[in-house]
Amino acid sequence: MxxxxxxxxxxxxxxxxxxxxxxxxxxxxxxxxxxxxxxxxxxxxxxxxxxxxxxxxxxxxxxxxxxxxxxxxxxxxxxxxxxxxxxxxxxxxxxxxxxxxxxxxxxxxxxxxxxxxxxxxxxxxxxxxxxxxxxxxxxxxxxxxxxxxxxxxxxxxQGYTPQWPGMSDFKGPIVHPQTWPEDIDLKDKKVVVIGSGATAATLVPNIADQVEHVTLLQRSPTYFVPGRNANELADTLRELKVDEAWIHEIVRRKILFDQANFTRRAQEESEAVKAELLAGVRMFLGDDFDIDTHFTPRYRPWRQRIAFIPNGDLFQGIKAGKASVVTDEIERFTAKGILLKSGLELEADVIITATGFxxxxxxxxxxxxxxxxxxxxxxxxxxxxxxxxxxxxxxxxxxxxxxxxxxxxxxxxxxxxxxxxxxxxxxxxxxxxxxxxxxxxxxxxxxxxxxxxxxxxxxxxxxxxxxxxxxxxxxxxxxxxxxxxxxxxxxxxxxx
The missing domain is CATH 3.50.50.60 (FAD/NAD(P)-binding domain)
Incomplete structure (x- = not known):
């Protein structure tokens, strides 16, 4: 409409x-x-x-x-x-x-x-x-x-894109999600997505099937909450034929009550909440994945927004090998990708800067x-x-x-x-x-x-x-x- x-x-x-x-x-x-x-x-x-x-x-x-x-x-x-x-x-x-x-x-x-x-x-x-x-x-x-x-x-x-050295040297397109071009072709391309927030976490699993490979390049990790894209309380109330207006109000109150408790715990029990969040990631990626490097932020939970990952789609893509994650600082852009401060060069046909607004x-x-x-x-x-x-x-x-x-x-x-x-x-x-x-x-x-x-x-x-x-x-x-x-x-x- x-x-x-x-x-x-x-x-x-x-x-x-x-x-x-x-x-x-x-x-x-x-x-x-x-x-x-x-x-x-x-x-x-x-x-x-x-x-x-x-x-x-x-x-x-x-x-x-x-x-x-x-x-x-x-x-x-x-x-x-x-x-x-x-x-x-x-x-x-x-x-x-x-x-x-x-x-x-x-x-x-x-x-x-x-x-x-x-x-x-x-x-x-x-x-x-x-x-x-x-x-x-x-x-x-x-x-x-x-x-x-x-x-x-x-x-x-327009979105916010930091200015890195060598950006003009890169031969492919540099795209910000906020000004996404309708004619962009990602099929069978090597794609690097710079970012660590909800936008990057949304983009990576949604393009993983069409590209040759997608790499999530984080300068620093973010907390995520993976889980089913469903609400068990709402589903139960619907099975009981409860009116939708009642379901809406009851579920809202339960979610808000839980959020308030989580916010309090993030401040008062930071280490316990951190462990719970990382356990959610480990459930998808397993004990062998380097979660300390790639998904353990330097700040306590809730100092920045925590993104929900429906059905753990980001982690499922990484586990399946369709996507990978690299946590490093950018030294400069090159003609064929991004040179990192560690010395690693990420090759890319397309670079997406999911770097905020x-x-x-x-x-x-x-x-x-x-x-x-x-x-x-x-x-x-x-x-x-x-x-x-x-x-x-x-x-x-x-x-x-x-x-x-x-x-x-x-x-x-x-x-x-x-x-x-x-x-x-x-x-x-x-x-x-x-x-x-x-x-x-x-x-x-x-x-x-x-x-x-x-x-x-x-x-x-x-x-x-x-x-x-x-x-x-x-x-x-x-x-x-x-x-x-x-x-x-x-x-x-x-x-x-």
Whole structure:
């Protein structure tokens, strides 16, 4: 189901259009925001502006072989729509699910595709945001009382590829998964995939059967969790003919309870958790495989995201000899492959750099408040979703260790409550205000979570402060109870 199928063409108007709320992005967060606004704020006018020609965000951007979720869909799916498939889903399955949400709730009428936002400016005199956009090459203007930023957290147009010496010497193509070419031919080729995260672990088994050989080149190992792509509790409840809505809620709660316990144990019982994770890998690869070198990270579990390997497909490919893994540093690229610091040269016809992405703060849109450019790094975050000095704006930034959509649902609830509160009290403006003298810290503690994309872009992010009000705590188990109970008259929020 495409955007063309789901929304009729709208006439382009040169005049300014006004909405109570303007949602940026029609990915998993933006579609959820549209549902919650429509459901919880009937009568509120809103529009969703999406730069692409269809909904889906990440699941449209990434087109590499085997693209799938690395979060279970019982928690990555919305709380209001039961998930009935396997826990780890393909991009197409997720897009179909989102399409059903749009169709079943008549959300297409609110979504404008192919609208790229070029700037956003706030006027305190008018208590309005003015958003400039381009559609089909024509400039458009919108005004809104409230901006709901749901555009994600990374640059969609290109991925992150480190610059190694000799890259121009390599005779074959160098491909990043985020810009996967449709015409690439991997048949009977020697392929090297650089990376160690979920993308690399997805790509390797999905191309192993068509290539001559694929080598996973890791600069450092990552923790993985192999297991069946099934949920025994969900399957049992279905056998008992339990309603799917009940199954969805019960399974969500069980998964989230287990995740919270695992997170606690990863911090308090790090060595025991590490041993359990490595035992899962050893179960597939056996005792003779050098797991210490290739699958034992230098950091404790959960300092970076742990990818789920459905049915152990990556390890099965290695065990069968279709794929191999090398852990080493890159010295330079050569005409026929990659020279490693150990002296080994990996021959390759194609090199795939599954090396991550670049952080994007608020979509890299130029923002102004009363004529002054906004420098997000000089702001302080209120609960990881609002920012000092920036009125009437909320950003959805999900969880690192749990499914993104869990927080998207919670933040949408907060926005609906905040809008109702402002309407009831006659407020037109809200902006966070930090306590005087509060010590400021980075957005996230690197000792707690430190993936490469975050460390590379941390200097661009807002600051955090003391206490949960001034942090993105990354703790769903606490936030599921705290966010719905936020006192909207807290001193941290200043209204006028």
């Amino acid at each position: 495409t955007a063309t199928d789901m929304v009729a063409a709208r006439p382009t108007s040169a005049k300014t259009e006004h909405f109570d709320v303007l949602v940026v992005g029609a990915g998993i967060s933006g579609v959820g925001a549209a549902y919650h606004l429509q459901t919880q704020r009937p009568g509120t006018s809103f529009v969703v502006l999406e730069s692409k020609d269809t909904f889906g965000g990440t699941w449209v951007t990434h087109r590499y072989p085997g693209i799938r979720s690395d979060s279970d869909l019982y928690t990555f799916g919305y709380r209001f729509k039961p998930w009935t498939g396997t826990p780890i889903a393909t991009a197409q399955e997720i897009l179909s699910y989102m399409g059903e949400v749009i169709e079943e709730n008549h959300l297409a009428r609110h979504i404008r595709y192919g609208h790229k936002i070029t700037s956003a400016s706030w006027s305190s005199q008018d208590n309005l945001w003015t958003v400039e956009a381009v559609h089909d090459g024509k400039p458009l203007r919108f005004t809104t009382n409230f901006l709901f930023m749901c555009q994600g957290y990374y640059k969609h147009d 670049d952080l994007s703060v608020l979509g890299d849109i130029p923002f102004e408040v009363d004529g002054k450019p906004v420098d997000w790094s000089s702001t302080v975050t209120y609960r990881g979703m609002m920012f000092t000095g920036v009125p009437n704006l909320v950003w959805v930034f999900g969880y690192f260790r749990a499914s993104w959509t869990l927080r998207a649902d919670l933040v949408s609830d907060f926005v609906a409550r905040l809008l109702a509160h402002m309407q009831d009290k006659g407020y037109h403006k809200v902006v966070p205000q930090v306590p005087e003298g509060m010590e400021l810290k980075p957005w996230i503690d690197p000792e707690n979570f430190n993936p490469g994309y975050l460390m590379r872009g941390l200097h661009l992010m807002p600051k955090s402060g003391e206490g949960s009000e001034w942090q993105h705590t990354q703790d769903y188990w606490a936030e599921k109870d705290e966010l719905p109970k936020i006192d909207l008259d807290t001193a941290a929020l200043r209204y006028s």
